[in-house]
Amino acid sequence: MQLPCGHCVCDGCITTLFDSDGYGHCPMIQDSCIETFAESEVHHDYGLRRDILSASVNCPEKENGCPYTAKLEKIESHLSSDCEWRLINCTFKDKGCDENIRYKDLQDHISTFCLQAPVVCAFCQLPVLRGKMRAHQEDICKEISLSCPYGCGIQSLKRDRMTQHMKECCNRLIPCRYQTFGCTFKGKIHEHINHEEIFPHKHLEMSVMVVKDLLQGKEKTRIEMKGIAKENQCLRNTVNMLTEEIKQVKTFLGIPKNFADIALRQSRSLPTALSTLVEKQQTPMPSCMFVPRTKPQNQRSRHNSSSS
Structure with missing residues (x-):
């Protein structure tokens, strides 16, 4: 200007x-x-x-490596479409990648580094985000070959078959069948034979203790139920006695059987009656209703005699 x-x-x-x-x-x-x-x-x-x-200028990204030089009027177009060194958002920004990358490095970023880029699992051939591939292969992928975690020697079973194998593997740790009685032993199948041969008296003692506790609990429950039944019968007797007394009082007072229904109907009409009464109290009386007070005759006579 x-x-x-x-x-x-x-x-x-x-x-x-x-x-x-x-x-x-x-x-x-x-x-x-x-x-x-x-x-x-x-x-x-x-x-x-x-x-x-018309002046010749360098690209603003020259310090980052862009060699482009042109008239100023062409620089804006260069930056928006041609400059390999301009910063851009990752293609998968809407998926959660917040990286800003040089345009020339975008494809390398997507194919190698971007955690939100989809890649194909090498085992099941399904697309998975790069950032979730490890979890997919460790916990989900059904086609990956796994080794038995119990060390039985099997090394190449797919996940579905490995799940079934782990339920049957001879090296799996199995809890003692007296676990519910308190035994904490866990061992392989062949170890259970020795365990049960060595500790039969211990298992029997545990079983006896559990049965004893069950019997004691059963007896305690029986006593409690007996007390509850007795208390319940006392309450029933009290209710019957009170019901009979109420009948006698009603008969003595002449209260009809439907007294409760009558009282309820009257209580519902009570607000209307009270409202009518209040309106009557607030209505002013006509002036003709007021009568002036006069002194009694004997008071006027005494007044006249005192004046004379």
Whole structure:
């Protein structure tokens, strides 16, 4: 933009030159330019604009390796479409990848590093995100070959077959059949034979203790149930006695059997009756209803005699 004094400023700076009164001040104070001007006196300098856009400049990414040099007017197009060194978002940004990559490195990032890029599992040939491939192969993939974790020597069973094998493997650790009685032993199948031969008395003792506890618990429960039944019968007797007494009171007072229903109907009409009563209390009485008070005859007679 060209000012009346001949100096030029860019479009972005022109608005900062005007004060609150609407007058602009030239920024070239070091040249002793103190001229003021109105906004209408500022014009586009198309000649200078053409010269600037025709100037040869380097790509802004030159420091990162871009060798491109061209007229300024072509730099923006270069940055938006051609520059190999410009920063861009990963193709899988919407999937969660937040990496900013040089355009020239995008394909290498996707094929090697991006955790959100889909890759094919080498065993089941299904697409899986790179960041989840390890978990897929360790816990999910049905085609991967596994070794028996119990060390029986089998090394190449697929996951489904390995799951079944682990239930039958001779090296698996099995809890003692007296586990429910308190035995904590776990061992391989052949170890259980020795275990049961060595500890028969221990197992018998555990079984006896469990049976004893069950019998004691059963007896305790029987006693508690007997007490509850007795208490329940006492409550029934009390209810029957109170019911009979209430019948006798009603008969003595002449209360009808449907007394409760009558009382309920009357209680429902009570608010309406109270409202009517309140309205009557708030209604002013006519003036003709008021009678002036007069002194009794004997009081007037005493008053007249005292006056005389």
